[in-house]
Amino acid sequence: LIDGPGIGQAGRSLTDKLDLPLRLFLALVVGVALTFLWDYLDDTVRDRAEIEALDVPILGEIPRPSRSWLRRRQ
Known part of the structure; x- marks a missing residue:
C-alpha cells in the first residue's frame, strides 16, 4: 500500500519549466484580445467626428x- x-527525478522536465511562462503569455x-473585442463591440459615440461621419444633424x-x-474642483 505504501x-x-x-530516487526522485533530479530536475524538472522542459514542459514543467515552460508551463508557467506559457500560461502567463497565453493569459x-x-x-489583449478581449480588450480589442470589447472596444470593437462598444458603440459609444466618443467625439463629434463620429456623428458627422454619419451625416446626421447634431442637436x-x-x-x-x-x-x-x-x-478648482479639487
Whole structure:
C-alpha cells in the first residue's frame, strides 16, 4: 500500500519549466484580445467626428471641462 523509498527525478522536465511562462503569455494574449473585442463591440459615440461621419444633424454638444475648472474642483 505504501511505496518504498526511491530516487526522485533530479530536475524538472522542459514542459514543467515552460508551463508557467506559457500560461502567463497565453493569459496576456487572451486579455489583449478581449480588450480589442470589447472596444470593437462598444458603440459609444466618443467625439463629434463620429456623428458627422454619419451625416446626421447634431442637436447639441456637451463641452469638456477646462483644466482650470478641474483644478478648482479639487
